[in-house]
Amino acid sequence: MRETLQVVLIYAFVLGSIYLLISLGFSIICGVLRIFHLGYAYLFTLTVYLAWMFMKELGFGLIPALLGMVVIQFVISYIIYKGIIMKFVAQEEIILTGLLLVSIVVEQAVNYRYPIQAGVFINTTLIEGSTEFGTAVISNQLLAAAAIAILLTVLFILFFLKTRIGLAIRALSQDIYSSRLIGIHVEALYTLTMFLILIPVIIGTLMVAPVWAVDPTMGSLYMTTAILVAILGGLGNIKGTIIASFLIGFTHSFVSFVLGEPRFMNFSALLLVMIILMVRPQGIAKSEALW
């Protein structure tokens, strides 16, 4: 019993941290821009496949390929912000459908060029091997991913709490009109937010890519987790996102190791979200502010 509990808690921590990394960007965009980035899935897919494209097609080394991928991700994010989000900000349904379509275009294009049989793999392993915690054996790469997730989240929190730009973004997340009145450059901060969310997504994807499966539809799976975390956390509240990530990590761990049914992971998380929504329709934390 004690050993099972130990395994559950360790995996809950590791999975929760990685889910936090995956969903932080989605929550921030919910909190600041007040939209759902349903194209979020393409960010994960592009991270792996652009890097692979640079290495395979242009013969780049790993680091130059990653830098090239980052530059293109920033450019695409800017285009999406200016071309879709800014333009159709009053028509939420068009933004949602349009972003989802962008995600599908990317997924299909990647699937056309590099189908699953292409065997795409980018070696971004930081630490080889695995570590034993009692009966639990965890890949060192996942432990490193969990540590980086915690560190990155702390940095994001410090950025939002301690810097002037962070303060301005928080103000923006509370009230856009008042923010304009006090001279905050809303467009510039929105663009900055679009860029900021790329950091956890890219780092998270690169950390888990050597361990978890890589295929053209991988983004949809990660986005599903990000959506569940965002809903549970309270749509854009970072405190809520942190609690929700670990809660879903715990649920997944519990279902896998106590019930012995890892296949039910997503289903159990959805049930948890629905039950909590019944009790607290606004999620764990109120989404009126980023923090």
Add this chain to the structure above:
Amino acid sequence: MVDTEIRRDRIIIRYKGKKWDWILEPRYWRNTLIWSAFLILFPIISYFVSPILLNTVISANLYAAIAIPLALMTLGTGRMNFGPNFFIGVGGYTAALLSIAYGWGPLATFPLAVIASLVSALLFSPLVIVARGLYYVLLTLLLPLVFLEITFIYTDTFKGDVGLAGIKTLVSTGMVKLNFLIAAFISMGIMLLYLWVVNKVIKSRYGLIMAAINDGEEVAHGIGVNINKVKILAFVFASGMIGVIGWFYAHYFGTFAGITYLPLSFMIKILLVIFIGGRAQVFGCVAGGYFIAFLEMILIVTIGPIQPVLFAVILTVLLFALPEGLFGLYRKRRYREYMPTLHVRR
């Protein structure tokens, strides 16, 4: 007693204080008749010219038949459901499992497929009250994805990505071409029936109540509308209608796989039928259904394996280029009456 009065432009029937008008004026019926004739003649012409088109006609009718109740659901709940394909899965799997297990034909599985869709809709109906705006969008988006996962978990029952086979077919005359033609007319019958029913509902007093909910729940509540009742009714009724299409898919193809209908790629097609057709305008759903089914078919035939990419690109461009959809182009020229449009509230 029934009292019938025949006027120049209409027949009026009165019975126990109630009144029904049936407008005879040709200008009211001209466009309806022209389009109905086109829809009915098209499969017949296809039957003789190019039978492969019949399959596209059926797809078009079914896309429209999913989009029409979805438009009603959107209007009545004041929320945009991003996972209508969940109910296709429920209806389809119910029909498929019953047909395989007991050897039932389409007529026997039909009522149970509808009941299963209605019951599942009733189970998830609290969502329309509890989950507001964007929460609702995300939760409904997840429903079909989780259902898809369940079909993979219980591979023994649902046969995973291979799908269930051996379902009794919808029509079996012994002649393949004729089967397709009959199926085309059945699908068209369902679509036109949905169009008629939903159009009637939208134009009725309930339609006005739904429009009030769609425009502002608080205001609707303030004027005495039982918004929870209307929202649940609209959700459950429309879901039952969508479930019927799942039943049709299962018996039409004789196989049913969740991987075909439950992923985002299928759901996005339905949403685009609504948006490119005309933002939840019920007649626009027909235009959208035919446009998307034929565009898909033409691209498959002409450009081959890159079709999924180009198809999605074209639809993305159209989504942004036609903010009021195809029906909006028509309505701009012939604006008649107020029609509520859907929107996702934050």
